[in-house]
Amino acid sequence: MIKRKFLHTSLASALLLAGMVSAHAEETFKLTIASSHPVALPWVGLMSTLFVPEVNKRVAALNKGYKIEWREAYGGQLYKMNATLTSVEQGVTDIGWVFHSLEAAKMPLSQFGSVTPFTTDDVRIILDVANDMNEKTPALKKEWDKNNMVFLGATGVDTYHLFTKNPITSYADLSGRKISAPGSIGLWLKGSGAVPVDGSLTSYYTDIQTGVSEGTISIATGILPNKIYEVAPNITTVNIGALYIGGMAMNKDSYGRLPPEVQKIVKDVGKEYSKALGETLMQRYQGALKTMAEVGAKQSNPVRITALSDAEREKWVKTMPNLAADWAKANASKGPAKEIVKAYMHALRERGVKPARDWDEEL
Structure with a gap:
């Protein structure tokens, strides 16, 4: 009798624990991704056609019950071109395209491409260098950080x-x-x-x-x-x-609420988005x-x-x-x-x- 009661209690505890773990794992993250410009432009279109589905695919592959519920708002639905930085900074959107060419006051050091024209028409090279510099140059990383943003991937334009x-x-x-x-x-x-x-x-x-x-x-x-x-x-x-004109970035607070493995996915796919953008623009x-x-x-x-x-x-x-x-x-x-x-x-x-x-x- 005591043994049976112990088994029942153990089974109940195990089921309860499994339920708690399952409830914890089946977590949905609600994220908004937005842009001031329309999807007809490559650096915006790829946010929807590449970044969102690829993040979803990799998050599902974790098999941890995580799910992202996206709200996509492109073409100035949430904000105009003069608010690309502040809208990500303040959390109007969780992820957005930041047009830093209009943000010389807040991101002065990021303007290095604008003051070095007549270099190359190959935007793939420009983006490769920009991504590398944003990862390895503390002063450039700091500009994103102090504006409450996490840099995900460089964006640029053709010649x-x-x-x-x-x-x-x-x-x-x-x-x-x-x-x-x-x-x-x-x-x-x-x-x-x-x-x-x-x-x-x-x-x-x-x-x-x-x-x-x-x-x-x-x-x-x-x-x-x-x-x-x-x-x-x-x-x-x-x-x-x-020219390197900005980047896709994520609000730092929103990023901090994601599990580490999902944070890594967001960053990894951000770099792939940037590489795909370079290829798309050249084509x-x-x-x-x-x-x-x-x-x-x-x-x-x-x-x-x-x-x-x-x-x-x-x-x-x-x-x-x-x-x-x-x-x-x-x-x-x-x-x-x-x-x-x-x-x-x-x-x-x-x-x-x-x-x-x-x-x-x-x-």
Whole structure:
């Protein structure tokens, strides 16, 4: 009798313990992932088509009963392009695309790519270097951390060209023109006589249409889905270079609530998202130019694609002020700005890049 009672008690205890473990393991994490920009843009689209399903797949493979319940809010549903950082920082979204090119005040040292143009058109190299530097450079890691964010993966864009109402056939043609450019990218117009107008892919169409600006320095993969070629049909290929513009990040508090193994998955998939973005951009770039030429041929003001001559491009490269040295000096009190430029340029050369201007040698 005593033995049977003991067995019943032991069995009951075991079942209770199993139930408790199961209840603990079957945990659902509710996460919001968002962006100011639409999914038509590669760095946003891959958040939905690659990052979310791959995280789900790997979390399920843990076999611990974990589940993520996603709320996806892209295209400015939660916030606009001027709030990409604060929205992740404050937890408006748990995960989001942070456009640090518009955040020079909060992330000054992360602007190193903007002050070193004319390096390479291969965005895969740019993103590889950016991911490496964000993992290994304490000052860059600190910029994400102090803004209550965990860096997941670098985002970038294909090489920059000019998209304007009227033709640009020489560097001198920029003088006096109002050219839209987001944040620190407006620095590339210094020395040209052009007037930079702050904006982004979500505002260029209206800005050019209404005369706020006369064109933009931008990217083919962004101009195409936003149909900006309709109001800026003159495409002048300059090849200012691909650019690291920000990254996908997670609110630090939200990240801290995840189990360590899920945190690792989020970070690992973040890097894979970044690598996939580089490959996607390289594939879409030429296609975007071709499509704009084909579709734009039917417009009342047809799309024309011309290349800025090597001589005129060289004038732009040489006439541009010493952006990197000016930036390093201005940000010396905020961290090792000069060393970051040197590390960046060195990393590019290690990967076979031959910059049109050796910014680090002018510091």
